[in-house]
Amino acid sequence: MAYPAIHLCCLTGRFAATALPPAVEAVGRPFHAEAADEWGGQSVAGDDGLVVALTGAPWGRHKPGPMAAADLLAAVRAKGERALEDLNGAFVAMVHDRARGRTVVMGDRAGVIPLFWIEGAAGAFGASTRLADLAGLGADRAALDPTGLLHYLFYFSVPGPGTIYRGIARLRPGHRLVATADGVTEEAYWRLPYSADGADRDPAGLHERMRAVLDQGVARALDVAVPGPVGTFLSGGLDSSAVTGLAAGRRPGIASFTVRFREPAFDEGPYARIAADHFRTDHHEVYVDPPDVVDLVEKMAANLNQPFGNTSAIAAYYAVTAARSAGMTTLLAGDGGDELFAGNAHYLDLQRPDVYGRIPTPLRRLLLDPVLAWRALDRLPGLGKAHRLQQRYYLSLAQRKFANYDPFRHFGLAGVLNPDIVAEVAGTDPVRLAEEAFAAAAHTADPIQQMMAMDMQLTVADNDLIKVNEMCALAGVAVRYPMLDEDVMQFAADLPGDVLVPSGRLRGFFKDAFKGFLPDAILTKTKQGFGLPFPAWIQTDQDLRTCLLDALVDLRQRGLFTAAYLDDLERACRGTQRYLDPGNAWDAAILELWMRHHRISV
Template identity: 40%
Template structure:
């Protein structure tokens, strides 16, 4: 999220500075904060940003603000930034190029420029969506923007009380997040990656200033492409740590392919007497623990390696802080180990961590990219045969049959009949249970149940490529990465007082990845085939050969085996009845499943974490007085 907020136009605000500071109070407060403001009757902008990751400048009646890690492709603007700061370069670029300044700006940064005298404003987030920005149009042709939904809702002209029934439904559809551009508050929207908001002549338009430039280069030599991959990623890591004190920099190290790459490149990039530092979270559950692979990487690159084992008591200690840290419901359970790892790094004196997020979405690493080929084969069967024979027979079979062959056949045909990309995004609660069995009738009456399917179809169709694999990756760049993993890691690092950067999502790395032919990405039918071959001899063989694992929390096992967590979950889910969002019978069934967890499969318990997170999020917003911040993990309230 972005550490600034403001507005342009709309109804007059009697106490502009007071309103701006109320909005700033709704932003998370970073460590080493700088807080500055520019406020007038026609427009305002202010920031609450980390001193090393944001800036502000007001001059000649204009104001500019930035948050993140920018760099400039325009040499003149780069020179201005070196001499006077990025905000000065942003103002200079705005005067000379208007919204075209964004084409000259790179890096993981959000920006805003407010020009009250001309009634013009610009706000934008980066191409990967590392930063986020919400906005709402106001009566009289104005617009309010801010780094969180709460900051926008704090403006006196924004009526955003209550929850959006549609966003609540979509949170459950997409498993654990509210996807952009919608938000949990009615009337408030979010920018998507590579998007900007432009306000002029009393009108606001939201437009894309960048899209992923998929253009496979099939004439390129594979060995040359492999060399470019290594050099481009190496340059991205060096850019991420430029001007940083080596002893204050570290890397997340899960033991996976991307975190191992980033940690290894960091070891090459860091100058100094001490080795590069890496931080790992391990678990006692072997099915989730990858710390042995992390140790292999650490030994291979000579890293100063810290490993912390997370147990149920550690989860319980930070659960409420994690659940209430976000401006919208966010149920990704791996936020907990991300926070604990970042806290461990902060305690060790690190204030900048590098993360490996993005590699799977750029270089074809998600399992469903190959798994969906099973369903694609079904579409090759002649339509007459499918409709006259296979589908009528499958329709008579139950997807819940006790006969394995019947059950699998019915489920396969039902899933194969779904259009792309709907079938690869129906993974949440509402794909397994009908909405009528889950949601309260009053809420369901206000919901368009087809909206999530239209959203994923729009993203799929908008990808500028004819390759299904690249469309898959474009979809995951939005829904999995920008709406999920980046929100998770960024907010948890901010809570721990640590900045985070993502070399895999460097602008040059993203642009390079778009030139790789899809058949090369999954070379030999292997996920990340080209990438792994490119890093053979650089990464340990064990890392290249290991199966894909993913960074997760064994919360199902914790709910089964830890009485305190189990009791907390049952109490929270039962208490959700008073919110009138769910059917009581659905919540009763979840409580019953938790009461005998050893007899339940994973499916019966998988939604429990999301429900408890939602309960805590709702309760904190109901109980917290206006102006009181969300808690910081480990701090007394």
């Protein structure tokens, strides 16, 4: 049995009056609310003029187990809107006060469940977990947003707070919306409380707390799982193995699921098997091959909220379908671990240019800077490295991360997009989104914490969660994220970078905490993930290559891209383009396939 996708939608003003039959009539201001989830989420109206809606897998700080809309209504009556901040877990919640004409819609702290919103004239407001609900509303009527397109091409996803549609925004993690007749405001109600000092430096005590807090997160995820068999994603990495092991401790013989590839460089199956044997799980493996991509791509594009180019979504989908075939109702996932406990290589790499700042300022400014700034040095052995170090020293951490990445560098925007789009996005720097994400950790001077804050937005909320959520919804299985439990996130935020990365060891703290619990082979393996051998497949599989090339032919008719750039994308599919790879062609093909199935004007 497939379970209904998590959903909440509320509309006010003329949006409610014209788009859907109003469920509740406020004085002179129609209002509509609906909710659905695996628990039977719903909107509940009280006699006192309050309407609440709740969806997801929420639990209350003062109420054990899953929380329902009726529970929230009682809490709001007792505490007012402050009751929303007692919600934890993955959720979207709404409170509408008919007497005051005030609607508050709040998302969870990690942005697990996306919420899209639109503001119209005369106090009209709409918010929904399904972007398609809002696409036909507002003055822009499903118009493509050029900035959203630019961001998609840069990030192969559409990061918040924008969307692919003009005039429709996406709520950021830890934020809420307040809508009245005077307009809509977005407010932050929570942020990761990073501390550069840390309250405790005792390794043994911290390791014990680490294991305990994650075990509690796993227990809560199991508590709010859909009734029925629960399994885990198991890649053989640190996070999926830790979550699987803790879940197996509470539910012996729990099922685990991994994706395998016939290309050894991408296959983590042997490590997943090591973890599965160690924790005695009921382990399932599924192989993914190029024909599986061809079979899925059209259905995937039709069901995505927005275009999404991360090819690892293919692997995630087939892991979920294997789980569903085995009767699972819910899967536990390990997403968020690298971004909470410092597992990404750039947390160290981006700090390396700071060594240049140790040179005395007069020597650096008066002698070295004028010499090393010469671009011609970039091609010279030795001096090229010094030139790049000097250049990156003066960049922000966000700019350093993308210093070697720019999909438009060799073409210029004018060589990629049509002139009208180029004119509209002039002056837009996609890296600015990364800068804004860094600002979420402006209260700490710890560079590792700052970089993790950026990744919690751009990598977790804007990419990984979209991938797993959308594929689980498509396959009809619920998903829970123990790593994104509030107490786990709070604990991680209190650990300074030098504690998380002792002696420069990425994930060193986490590995030390789980030594003796996780197999040694897992603790020492190289990080991989559910990556696909896509570049190799596109060169060797004719059907897959034809699928992409056909989509690019149709994309030409839309007039979004220059003919020369599309020619280069076709060459990339054949492996004959120097500056583009098949991944760029995949992103463009997914965009075309998504646009076929969604109402959008260009």
